[in-house]
Amino acid sequence: MPVAFLLELMLLGSFTGCFAGMLGLGGGMLLVPFLTFMFTYQRFPPELVVHMAIATSLTTIVFTASSSVRMHHKRGAVQWRTVRWLGLGALLGTFIGAHVASRLHASWLALFFGGFVGLSAVRMFRGARPDAAQAPEQRLPSASLVLAAGGGIGAISSVLGAGGGFLTVPFLRWRGVPMRTAVGTSAATGLLIAIGGLLGYVSAGLGAQGLPPYSMGYVYVPALLACSATSVISAPLGASLTHRLPVHVLQRVFSLLLLGLASYMFYKGLQQMGWVPVRA
DSSP states (O other): OOHHHHHHHHHHHHHHHHHHHHHTOOTHHHHHHHHHHHHHHTTOOHHHHHHHHHHHHHHHHHHHHHHHHHHHHHTTOOOHHHHHHHHHHHHHHHHHHHHHHHTSOHHHHHHHHHHHHHHHHHHHHTTOOTTSSOOOOOOOOOHHHHHHHHHHHHHHHHHHTSOSHHHHHHHHHHTTOOHHHHHHHHHHHHHHHHHHHHHHHHHHTTTOTTOOTTEETTEEHHHHHHHHHHHHHHHHHHHHHTTTSOHHHHHHHHHHHHHHHHHHHHHHHHHHTTSSOOOO
């Protein structure tokens, strides 16, 4: 593997980790498009590029969420009784979703990612904050419904390569969970989502043909290690910059970047469908 490629992956991890720490967002929305581009540039099989980008992005959360969960737990911000069912559903949903996603054509994965991220970017640019309003504190639904909600969050996360915080936090806030507790509980749930994604995409990709060297199923191990190592280091830096920079301006810039990346994923999806010519 070229050393330059490894350095680029480390730089990517630093970039996504810093933005994640600064804006409180997961890095999956950034990692998947950039990894798709980098894997394409390295001439990985076109039909595997999107699957590998999503699988690798999702698996990096195992490392980043682990440190986050420890911090939130020390501060008493993890509602473990909720994680028991929500996290179990998310783990199962992500595992099953990974197997379903592995059977989908890369074009559909790219188009779904582009559409979802594009809508999220528009909401962010307009300043929409789904977690800003909190309902009066109330009991969570029955364990079976929380389990089902976790399954849905995990299934969507398995297709987006993200930790599910963009869905988990609003769900918990809707049920009246305080913001700090919602974030901590979401981090713990995200760790289980990442574990489910790791198990799902590794097992689903064991028999795949044409995987590049150093792959573990659909997970590209060099990208996993390089991005995880640098993102863990840069995330605290991003968090500290939150108090020094105009975050509302950064959110606008970030949303425009997401729109560009969503457009790229749409392009890749249309290219996979044969609607856009492939450049030699």
